[in-house]
Amino acid sequence: MPKLTFLVTGQTHEVPAGTKFLDFCRKNNAPHDFGCTVGSCGTCCLTLESGAENVNPATDDEKETVEMCTDVKGARLGCQLVINGDIAVRPIER
Ligand code: FES
Structure with a gap:
């Protein structure tokens, strides 16, 4: 199973492939903040320090929100x- 690591705490969890990060975090009280949960506020912005190729590609709407929130490449x-x-x-501080 894929491993999800929160670099802010060092915690690693095994999750079934296809798991939504948001769903995992909600069910497990994970150390990541969310706001709107629909891709428009940017509260949940993060960087993938490894495994960027192991997630779904960003949609144009996601890219637009990310650009409004941060200059960090690959956010x-x-x-x-x-x-x-x-x-x-790792979360991106705003
Ligand atoms: S929680 Fe608002 S963009 Fe993700």
């Missing part, structure tokens, strides 16, 4: 992520 919205392989995430 993603946690609420839009689907986990398909090992990833390590």
Whole structure:
């Protein structure tokens, strides 16, 4: 199963492939903040320090929100992520 690592705490969890990051976080009280949960507020912005290739590609709408929130290259919205392989995430401070 894919491994999801929260670099902010060092916690690693095994999750079934296809798990939505948002769903996992909600069910497990994970250390990541969300706001709107629909890809428009940017609260959930994060970087994938490894495994960027192991998630769904960003849609144009996601890219637009990310660009409004941060200049960090490769940033993603946690609420839009689907986990398909090992990833390590770190929130982006706003
Ligand atoms: S929670 Fe608002 S963009 Fe993800």
